[in-house]
Amino acid sequence: MIFDPLWLVFAIPGLLLGIWAQVKLSHAYGKYSKVPVESGMTGAEAARRILNDAGLSNVPVEEIPGHLSDHYDPVKRALFLSSENFSGRTVAAVGVAAHESGHALQHQAAYGMFNFRMAIVPVTQFASMAYMGIFFAGFIFQSIFRQCIDIAIVMFAVMTLFQLVTLPVEFDASRRAKEQLFRLGLVHEDERAGVSKVLDAAALTYVAALVSSVMQLLYLLAIRGRR
Ligand SMILES: [Zn+2]
Numbered sequence: 319m320i321f322d323p324l325w326l327v328f329a330i331p332g333l334l335l336g337i338w339a340q341v342k343l344s345h346a347y348g349k350y351s352k353v354p355v356e357s358g359m360t361g362a363e364a365a366r367r368i369l370n371d372a373g374l375s376n377v378p379v380e381e382i383p384g385h386l387s388d389h390y391d392p393v394k395r396a397l398f399l400s401s402e403n404f405s406g407r408t409v410a411a412v413g414v415a416a417h418e419s420g421h422a423l424q425h426q427a428a429y430g431m432f433n434f435r436m437a438i439v440p441v442t443q444f445a446s447m448a449y450m451g452i453f454f455a456g457f458i459f460q461s462i463f464r465q466c467i468d469i470a471i472v473m474f475a476v477m478t479l480f481q482l483v484t485l486p487v488e489f490d491a492s493r494r495a496k497e498q499l500f501r502l503g504l505v506h507e508d509e510r511a512g513v514s515k516v517l518d519a520a521a522l523t524y525v526a527a528l529v530s531s532v533m534q535l536l537y538l539l540a541i542r543g544r545r
Pocket of ligand 1: 417418488
């Protein structure tokens with residue numbers, strides 16, 4: 319298979335948006351991870367407060383290695399914070415910790431989009447592993463090209479749907495995070511903008527991932543039509 323220039327046309331917008339989102343995130347995070355939070359709380363302490371207040375004292379807050387590796391694990395029902403955010407007493411650390419707590423709150427509230435996203439995780443994982451193999455099988459065995467491309471398109475559509483569902487889940491987690499941070503007095507009025515900037519920049523990376531997926535899906539549809 320020779321390199322397809324059409325692929326570049328479809329890949330470039332998502333790639334550029336992705337780079338821009340990463341630059342924006344590292345700028346916002348870099349800035350606000352140097353701004354101490356007035357409450358003097360660490361990310362872990364802020365998360366603990368939010369979780370306890372919601373009656374989720376059984377959800378542990380643990381430290382994990384890596385940069386911005388923070389996440390809520392719905393299977394383990396546990397919150398994992400990167401060292402920087404776990405022990406950081408900064409606007410960025412508290413903001414990220416609150417966002418991850420927001421996912422735990424979604425889980426507790428059985429928020430529809432959160433449940434739907436969780437339900438399609440296994441099929442998405444399978445699709446992301448299998449689709450490349452099927453795609454290339456189509457190029458090697460030209461007689462079954464059409465069938466392979468069709469299956470690859472369905473698999474890629476599932477992956478794109480996952481990215482699409484991720485958006486409301488992420489925006490809602492940030493909304494819940496900000497609500498709790500201000501209600502519990504964990505961040506003050508003048509720190510609101512900083513929290514929003516970090517969380518909005520993080521959300522933008524998910525928008526970029528969706529755009530990339532949609533463009534790649536369109537590319538698959540384009541080569542299907544070309545044959
Ligand atoms: Zn999130």
